[in-house]
Amino acid sequence: MKRLAILLFLILLGACEEQHTSGPIQGDHASKPQVLTSNYPLYYFASEIAGDVVDVQMPDIDDDPAMWIPGASDIPQLQAADLIVINGAGYESWLAFTSLDTDRLLDTTEVIQDLLLPIANATLHQHGPEGEHSHQATAFTTWLDPHIAAEQARAIERGLSALVPAQSKAFKSRLALLEKRLDELDRSFERQFLNIKDQPLIFSHPVYQYLQKRYGLNARSVHWEPDTEPGVKEWLDFQNLLREYPAKLMVWEAPPLPSVVERLQEQGIQSIVFEPAGNRLVTGDYFAVMNANLKRLSAVY
Amino acid sequence: MPGIQISNLKFSYASAGGFRMHIPRLDIAAGECVAIVGPSGSGKTTLLNLVAGTFVPRSGEINVAGRRLDNMTETARRRFRIDQVGQVFQAFELLEYLSVSENILLPRLIDPDGKKNFDAQQRIQSLLTSVGLQDKADKRPGELSHGERQRVAVCRAMFNRPQLLLADEPTGNLDQANKQKVVELLIRQAREHDSMLLMVTHDHSMLDTFERVIDFVELVNIDPGAGQPARVEIR
């Protein structure tokens, strides 16, 4: 009798299996909604618009966010985000091999496809420390055109308002402030670039297409890295370029090597730095960087 | 009045042309031990059934231990039988699926509302001890010898302290030594409990032990044209 009872008990026990779950899938809500951005400009815009309402984050990236590849350790952050704000226009190559909840993905340039610029074939490749790399079919440093930046900001506001509808009004008013500042920035750049209008420029790296388009700059790109000494071939090609394109100004993404600067100066070419601000900065925010760029520009002329 | 008094008893089975029995008179005193002998089929077992209240006579009177049986209801007769009549059957009729104790307890199992003025377990213990089977309380009848089963049957019969002990050919399958023992056991139990003992037997070697022997043929008037009695169904 006793044995029978024990047997029955064991059967029942086996039948009732406990489900251990670590909670519902995706969207584990902390106290605030999480917004993840893929580069610094978007991070800045989102922070400005959202204020305290959401938690805006950017992955920890050492180099250029355009080259960032999420690893397995980055996936939890991606999956926890309630909104993933991306630049689009091919900026995020990692979209091709990551699985994301498309409902939470906000492509800030999706609705302005007509404003995107196809990339001309990159002329010179350099085997720098990173090794050979090729470029996307569309130029993706879209925010350098303040008008496009404003469009992207507007897209961010739409996304945030959909996420937290209660704060929509606050988002819109902060967006208006941001738009105003971008507009001012745009006019400042316009004024500065008027000074050098039509003058031939050389961009050290093909990342200024949108700047070029917006301000009607007369420029060509080479494919040099600021921290690398160009080789003999590069200098030769550069000479050839100068022959048909007598530039006096070269624009760098970051401070170039002094030896290169010197050699350029020998050829009558001045180097200035125009930081695209793709990644998070050590000091200063977006407008601080742009204003510093502006200042450096104005110092030339 | 204690004892048994039968007067002008007539009994027959339902089927016509069957067995008939007539006992003009029979008196047995309280505490008397009587052996009944006679040819088989003469109706000795029927007599036992009548004094037990199992059968009902067609006419006449039966008084047993101060109770009048012939006009009792069936329920009352059954109650009387369990309380006052202990029976040892021809083939012991122990239930093989019960233990020795449980077999002895059977009268109470059958009628739990009957005599209750004693503790059953104690009674069983003392009965078993008195027949020397105190260690076999939990054994099954299948594990006992013939003689031991007989003794258990006797204990069962005595469980309710009946005033009448009936034994129908209890020595049938036993060897000589055991036969003697059984008869002595029955008589001893009867005397201890102040019960009457009616024992039907074929075996004339036992008769000396009894103070009184009744010849059944002399006792009854049997209808000469009757033939063998039909097998009895107890209603």
Added chain:
Amino acid sequence: MTGAFFLGWRYLRFHRFKSLVLLASVTLMIFLPTATRLFVADSATALTARAQATPLLLGERGGELELVLNALYFHAEQPPALPYSALDDIEDSGLANGIPLYTRFRTRGAPIVGTSLDYFEFRNLQLASGRLMGLLGEAVVGANVAREQGVGPGDHLVSSPETVFDLAGVYPLKMQVVGVLARSGSPDDDAVFVDVRTAWVIQGLGHGHEDLAGGGSSASVLSRNEGTITANAALKQFNEITAENIQDFHFHGDTSGFPLSAIIIVPPNDKSATLLRGRYQNHESGYQVLVPGDVLDDLLETVFTIQNYVILGLMMLSLATIAVVTLVFLLSQQLRRGEFMTLKRMGASRGFVATLIASEIGFVLLGSLALSALMSWVTRHYATEFLLSLVTL
């Protein structure tokens, strides 16, 4: 009458073998038709539950049942492949969301389901450990797969090769398990989930920039061949997508032509559902849009008919069993006549003896009822999964 019950119980216990045989016979007699009914009903419910939960299914022209079984239960038989562009069409229509399914491949018998993250929310699947796939090459396994193959987050699974000697064929892919799903009591427990693009990699539709045969850091783990490059290509054991080669992975050709097995369509309301169905009624593409519930209902009709025949057969058997059991009881009573006689002579009432006889039958019946109830309960609990596992085979 408790004395009679006591005697009855004792009798059964003493004749243990006979009692158990009777118990077993009567139990089976009660249980089998009951269980059949329950089993079929529960299985039908489970099957239809899953079908009911799947509003619409889009597939290439072909067998309806095949499409439903493959998409809902990951049945091994593949329906004709559907191009990925069909999913874009659904999305573009604005009428509904689509969830892609590509179930061609298997790993150690478990189906590999290439899909999107939306699938988990759609099927209401919870995680037991780890996380959902995030990178190409990652996999999430169902609870049964995790248990049977002893894998969890951090372990690997290799897809089964389709053709061993086909150089251009399907190479096994080593996938990283990143999550385990909680038990759902559905075919999802027995499946391995990957991004649909990972399934395409298994098919060989995509590869890394660094050619596989080039002997890069990643893919030579299973066998270390120091042979020539050409020999390496022939002897390649499996692919693996790692942090080193992941950014180089790309697909040849236009992905809109890449294959799917089916698309689960999730319309927000009935109106959209109807519109979609109408749209694909006589579509130039020839795709079919099915309501899985309807397709299964037809299948179940057949099952119920069969069930009725089975029960009929069982009833016949039951009659035979009843006859035999009755015979046994009658014989038993006959054997015990002496015992009953003794009891009556001792003073037992007719009712007592009747109760005694009834208790012999009664205990067996009660025991059978209890036992068959227990067995039915157990059946119900495990039937669903058992049947679903049969379907998945």
